[in-house]
Amino acid sequence: MTIDHAKSAPVVCWTPNPKCVSACRMTEFLTRVKEYYQRSVENYSDLYQWSVENLASFWHEVFNFMDVISSVPPATPVINENALIDTIPKWFPGVRMNYAENLLRFRNETRVAVYVVDEQGLRESVTFCELYQRVTKLARCLKAVGVTSGDTVAGYLPNGIVALEAMLAAASLGAIWSSASPDFGVKGVLERFSQLNPKVVFSVDAVRYNGKVHDNLAKLKTVINELTTTANGSCLKYCVIEPYYVSTSQQRPVLEDIPYAILLPDFLREHSGPSEEELEFVQVPFDHPLFVMFSSGTTGAPKGMVHSVGGTLLQHVKEHGIHLNLGRNDVYFYYTTVSIVILLESISSDLKVGAICRCRQCRVFALQTGWMMWNWLVTPLALGVTLVLYDGSPFIPTINALWDLVDKFGTIYYRNRESRSSEPQQSALPSWKPKVAGEWTSGSRIVRIFGWIRSVCETIVKYVISGFSPKETHSLSSLRAILSTGSPLSHHSFDYVYKHVKSDLLLGSITGGTDIISLFAGGTASLPVHRGEIQSRNLGMAVEIWDDQGKPVWNTPGELVCTKPFPSMPIYFLNDGDGVRYKSAYFSRFPDAHVWAHGDYALLNKETGGLVMLGRSDGVLNPAGVRFGSAEIYDILEVIPGVADSLCVSQYHPSVHGVERVILFVKLEELETIENGNNGSSNGVQVEHSGEDWCSLEQTIRKRIREGLSPRHVPAKIIPTPEIPVTVSGKKVEVAVKQLISGLPVKNREALLNPVALEWFRDIPELQEPWDA
Numbered sequence: 001m002t003i004d005h006a007k008s009a010p011v012v013c014w015t016p017n018p019k020c021v022s023a024c025r026m027t028e029f030l031t032r033v034k035e036y037y038q039r040s041v042e043n044y045s046d047l048y049q050w051s052v053e054n055l056a057s058f059w060h061e062v063f064n065f066m067d068v069i070s071s072v073p074p075a076t077p078v079i080n081e082n083a084l085i086d087t088i089p090k091w092f093p094g095v096r097m098n099y100a101e102n103l104l105r106f107r108n109e110t111r112v113a114v115y116v117v118d119e120q121g122l123r124e125s126v127t128f129c130e131l132y133q134r135v136t137k138l139a140r141c142l143k144a145v146g147v148t149s150g151d152t153v154a155g156y157l158p159n160g161i162v163a164l165e166a167m168l169a170a171a172s173l174g175a176i177w178s179s180a181s182p183d184f185g186v187k188g189v190l191e192r193f194s195q196l197n198p199k200v201v202f203s204v205d206a207v208r209y210n211g212k213v214h215d216n217l218a219k220l221k222t223v224i225n226e227l228t229t230t231a232n233g234s235c236l237k238y239c240v241i242e243p244y245y246v247s248t249s250q251q252r253p254v255l256e257d258i259p260y261a262i263l264l265p266d267f268l269r270e271h272s273g274p275s276e277e278e279l280e281f282v283q284v285p286f287d288h289p290l291f292v293m294f295s296s297g298t299t300g301a302p303k304g305m306v307h308s309v310g311g312t313l314l315q316h317v318k319e320h321g322i323h324l325n326l327g328r329n330d331v332y333f334y335y336t337t338v339s340i341v342i343l344l345e346s347i348s349s350d351l352k353v354g355a356i357c358r359c360r361q362c363r364v365f366a367l368q369t370g371w372m373m374w375n376w377l378v379t380p381l382a383l384g385v386t387l388v389l390y391d392g393s394p395f396i397p398t399i400n401a402l403w404d405l406v407d408k409f410g411t412i413y414y415r416n417r418e419s420r421s422s423e424p425q426q427s428a429l430p431s432w433k434p435k436v437a438g439e440w441t442s443g444s445r446i447v448r449i450f451g452w453i454r455s456v457c458e459t460i461v462k463y464v465i466s467g468f469s470p471k472e473t474h475s476l477s478s479l480r481a482i483l484s485t486g487s488p489l490s491h492h493s494f495d496y497v498y499k500h501v502k503s504d505l506l507l508g509s510i511t512g513g514t515d516i517i518s519l520f521a522g523g524t525a526s527l528p529v530h531r532g533e534i535q536s537r538n539l540g541m542a543v544e545i546w547d548d549q550g551k552p553v554w555n556t557p558g559e560l561v562c563t564k565p566f567p568s569m570p571i572y573f574l575n576d577g578d579g580v581r582y583k584s585a586y587f588s589r590f591p592d593a594h595v596w597a598h599g600d601y602a603l604l605n606k607e608t609g610g611l612v613m614l615g616r617s618d619g620v621l622n623p624a625g626v627r628f629g630s631a632e633i634y635d636i637l638e639v640i641p642g643v644a645d646s647l648c649v650s651q652y653h654p655s656v657h658g659v660e661r662v663i664l665f666v667k668l669e670e671l672e673t674i675e676n677g678n679n680g681s682s683n684g685v686q687v688e689h690s691g692e693d694w695c696s697l698e699q700t701i702r703k704r705i706r707e708g709l710s711p712r713h714v715p716a717k718i719i720p721t722p723e724i725p726v727t728v729s730g731k732k733v734e735v736a737v738k739q740l741i742s743g744l745p746v747k748n749r750e751a752l753l754n755p756v757a758l759e760w761f762r763d764i765p766e767l768q769e770p771w772d773a
Contacts, residue, residue, distance in 0.1 A: 010608045011531035013498050014506060024325045026526040029065055036061075044527055044536060045609060052542040055564060056081050059091070059314065059540060066317040069105060071283045072096040084594040085565045086587040088579075092286035092310055092567075099290055099309045100135065100172035101281035103381040106328075107132035112386050115331075115409060116161045118208055119392035119401075126161060128384075131168075134161075136279040138169035141271035145237050147199050149174030149282050152292070154198035156180050156189060156220060158207050158391045162242045162264065164378055166202045171290060171309075174282035175199075178292035178304075179374070182207045183753070186222045192294045193227060195304050195574045199235050201227075202264075204244035205253040210393050213245050221258045228259050236260055240267045286310030287571050293372055293514045296727040303581060304574030307517045311567035315518035316379035323538060324481065324508070325525040328384035331409050334377045334483070335394055335402060372514040373485065403474045469500040481506040483523055488613040488631040491532040492639050509534045511600065511613055515586070518568045520560065520598065521611045532635075533610030541566055543611075545604045546597075550590045554606040557614055557627065559589060562596040569596075589617075601629045619734040621650050621662050626712045630734060633664065633715075636708045642697050644669045645724045648715065649738040651767060661771065663741060664715035665761075666701065667724050694720060717766065723757040737761050 021027055026044070033050060034041045037057065041047050051058040056077040063074055075094050083089035106113070106128040113128040126134070147153060153170035157163040157179060167177045178196055180189050182204065193201070203220050206213050220239070228234045239261045243253055255261035262270075290309040294302040320326045378387065388409055394402050470476065479502055484493070489509040497507050508523020511534055520543050521534045529535060537543045542564035544552040573582045589597030601620050603612040614629025621628055630648040637646045645667040653659035698718050705714050725733040736746045740761045752758060 010533070010605065010610070012528050013494055013531050014504070014529040016506070016526055016528065021526045024525050025322050025327075026325065026524065029061075029322055032065065033061065044524065048537060048539055048609075051539040052564060054081075055079055055540065059567060062314060062318050062322070062540070063092070066314075066321050068097070068313065068317065069102050070095050070097040079565065083565060085562065085569075085596050086583060086594045088569060088571070088582070089565050090287060091308075091565075095286040095310060096283040097286065097310060097313075098172065098174070098281035098283055099313055100168045102313055103168060103379065104128075104132050104135065104172075104279075105382060106384050109384075111384075113381060114161060114164065115386070115388045117388060117390045117405065119211060119396040120208075124161065128381075131165070131381075132279065134165050135168045135172065136277070137268060137272045137275070138165050139172045139279055140273045140277060141267055142169055142175070142200060143173060144271040144273060145200065147173055147175050149284060150176070150289070151235075152176045152178065152196045152198045154178050154180075154193055154196055154201045156182060156184075156193075156201060156203040156216075156223065157242075158182055158204060158244070159374065159389050160204075160242075160244070160391055161389065162202060162204075163374075164387075164389065166240075167378070172279055172281050174284045174288065176289045176292060176306075178294075181371075182216050182219075186219050186226075189219075189223050190226050191302050192304070193223065195302075196292060197235055198227075199237055201236065201239045202242070203239065204242045206245040208245060208392060211396055217241075217253060217255075217258065224259050224261070238262055238267065240264050284309055289571060291375055291517065292574065293375075293517060295514065296731065303585065305515060305517075305570040306572050306574065307568060308571050311569065311571075312375070312517055313379065313382065315516075315566070315568040316376060317382055318540070319376075319519055319522065319538065320380045320385070321383050323522060323524045324483075326380050326383050326385050330380075330383075331386045331388060331478075332377070332380055333388035333390065333405060333409065334373060335390055372512075372517045375517060399468060400470075400473065403470045403476070406476055406479050407474050471501055476502050479505055481508060481523065481525070483508045483510055485510045488615070488635075489532075490635045490638050492635070494529075494531045509613075511611070513598070515570065515598070516566070516568050520562065530605075530608050530610050533605060533608060533612055536609055537604075537611065545602055546590065546595075550593050554604050557601060557603045557629065559617055560598045560600040560602045561590070562598065616734065619649065619738075621648065621660075623650070623660055623662050623716070624712070628709070628713060632709060633705065633713065636704050637666070637701065640697075640700060640704060642669055643667070643701070647721070647724050647732055647734065647737060649734050649741070651716075651738070652742040653771070654743065661716040662713075663767065664701070664718045665721040665724070665737070666697075666718060667721055668697075716771070719764065719766065722760060723754060725755070725757040725761075726753050733758070741767050 026047075030041055030044075030047045033039060033047060037050075037054075039046075039050055041050055056079050060074055060076065060078045063078070072095055074092050078092045079089055109128040111128055112125045113131045114126045116123040116126070142153065147170065151173075153166065153175050155163050155166055155177070157166070158181065163179065167179070170177045176196075178192070178198075180192055184192075201224065204216055206215050206217070208214070220241070224236070224239050228236055237260060239258060240263075241253065241255065241258075241261055242264045253263070255263070287308045287310065289306045290312055291307045293305045293307060295305070296302065320332075326332060381387065386409075388405065390405070398404075482497060482501070482505060484507070489507075494507060497505075506523055506525060507529050510519050510522035512519035512522070519538050520541050521537045524535050527535045541562060543560065543562050545554070545556070545558040546561050547553050547556065547558045570582065572579070573585075576582055586596045586598070587594070597617075599617045601614045601617045603614060604610075605612065613631060615631040616629075619630045621630060633648040634646060637643050643666055647665040647667075649663055649665075650660040651663050653661075701718055702714050725737065727733060733752060736752075736758060739746050740758065741764065746758065
């Protein structure tokens with residue numbers, strides 16, 4: 001039993017302008033398929049069905065349509081269409097290409113490629129030409145110190161220009177790139193980098209957050225010392241340190257205690273060689289390793305997932321170019337955090353526009369380089385898109401910070417003229433050209449794409465709505481789309497954006513993940529937006545929802561699966577020679593069906609074609625045979641005054657197998673101390689609340705869940721908690737809490753952003769009391 005999404009009439013929040021639809025790439029691509037393949041393809045649904053039934057033709061067409069640069073073009077077929085997904089088939093055999101060459105294709109242009117921004121404002125702007133020159137110089141240095149194709153270069157870096165330049169320099173040589181954000185602790189970095197054995201590590205002396213500079217050298221010293229003393233030996237040759245905030249103190253960082261350390265300016269001066277040399281893009285196979293991405297590590301050592309050059313590039317240009325219609329006049333800014341819980345308790349309900357967040361507990365960081373959204377953000381350089389790289393809190397120097405950026409860079413680009421581009425490589429069929437000028441093309445105003453992790457939106461909705469409506473204080477005239485990821489975007493957030501931000505924009509909730517370094521479903525510029533739904537399954541992704549018997553279902557919650565191969569599947573896992581870990585991760589849920597089970601609990605709306613995300617499969621709640629996702633509970637709680645955050649999990653019966661009950665933990669707004677009415681305290685911890693006593697708030701929560709979902713959704717216990725544990729990538733840690741309260745062991749606490757918070761959930765008295773099965 002669950003809330004019946006199918007019986008609720010879909011609410012249309014936004015419909016694209018027909019003129020814009022006719023001019024967008026999706027329409028052009030549909031027309032191309034219709035004419036070239038002589039197929040009856042009249043709408044997106046038809047095009048989607050054709051794409052998953054004709055994988056080889058579809059992906060070959062995307063390669064040509066998006067004008068992917070390769071020294072050896074694709075042969076046909078690009079994949080064996082009879083191959084099962086769990087055989088991890090080979091894509092585009094014979095193709096030779098380079099990821100960095102595609103991202104630097106506009107290297108002759110003087111348009112701005114990247115704006116580098118932090119809490120203090122614009123640090124620098126870098127043109128496409130300058131980016132190429134800087135990458136060229138850095139690539140010469142890497143080559144001079146022995147980095148070659150197949151070697152690994154790692155970054156322990158914030159979201160700044162050096163991370164982008166180092167990644168592109170490594171990729172130009174055919175090397176592999178992997179990164180971790182400076183918010184990672186020493187153990188978290190070592191768990192990842194020790195699997196990589198990098199030849200060069202890039203890092204920074206310090207990072208800035210919430211108006212303060214935080215040293216990074218102490219952690220870096222420990223990391224490098226451990227890497228160079230490993231029992232398996234180390235191939236590390238240099239630790240290159242950017243003096244990120246040296247201008248703050250005017251002092252040269254002390255590096256003597258860090259093995260192989262050298263400042264970036266010295267590294268460039270000593271190893272760059274003759275300046276007249278052009279960058280040589282090493283040509284590699286389509287399935288050559290490009291990125292190593294790591295899982296969160298909450299259930300053991302982080303899994304190293306290796307993604308290919310061609311698979312990553314092709315998926316990203318499809319998603320950004322065809323689905324989102326990004327192009328040469330566009331500015332793209334994606335903000336996310338390492339914490340799903342943005343704590344703004346120090347901000348009062350009557351917060352005024354321009355107020356400054358000085359919260360001691362706020363843990364917001366800019367887009368972290370260790371999460372796939374960073375890789376996803378930078379690839380649109382291949383489309384000529386201008387990026388905004390932001391490092392810092394989204395609420396510094398004021399609560400307006402992100403919206404100020406939208407207006408600032410929108411205005412800049414409104415006045416810019418398009419410069420002449422370098423001649424792209426010609427493909428078998430002509431690449432996309434806009435036929436009709438419109439708001440989604442270069443005809444009048446630029447497209448502005450702004451992305452955030454869902455918690456930023458929820459924070460604004462919950463804490464700022466009473467005193468802050470961006471559309472009242474900002475122009476936002478250039479803003480055309482907002483994307484959201486990290487966890488399901490609630491219905492209330494859709495309402496807030498269209499009421500308080502802008503009514504005429506695409507609000508695109510997206511889903512995919514580090515495992516595929518891309519999306520299963522997401523935003524599409526040519527489709528309407530329905531409240532609470534992801535707009536569509538992405539082209540070429542054979543996504544279905546299956547019930548427990550392995551049968552596809554519509555309008556019924558179930559397991560999200562992908563039934564056919566796609567190019568951005570990991571090519572292998574690190575330290576998994578026989579592929580056992582890989583196959584266990586994705587193909588064990590329905591072992592005889594040969595499908596990828598992603599671990600998401602979701603619903604497909606047959607009427608709209610949209611996807612409703614209901615939570616993680618391992619977090620599905622099943623009291624008395626009533627299955628539902630935790631996201632349904634979170635959606636209700638997000639608009640209840642007094643509730644700052646929540647965590648909903650099952651507790652297994654200690655003696656009766658298969659019996660569970662639902663436990664809801666509620667983090668309260670921290671303004672005024674209260675006590676739990678049941679036992680005088682909450683596991684020995686005082687929990688603060690905004691004025692309403694706990695009993696009254698608990699009754700409100702039960703009432704809202706009962707009315708909004710059903711009586712069977714109401715938790716058996718609702719308990720106040722001082723903090724919600726989250727991973728370093730910002731996800732609520734449901735599984736670990738479920739294990740703790742059920743008396744089961746928890747692995748690898750170091751994978752959490754706030755591991756101390758997990759201890760609070762051990763041996764909670766009211767959960768130790770006997771309960772009927």
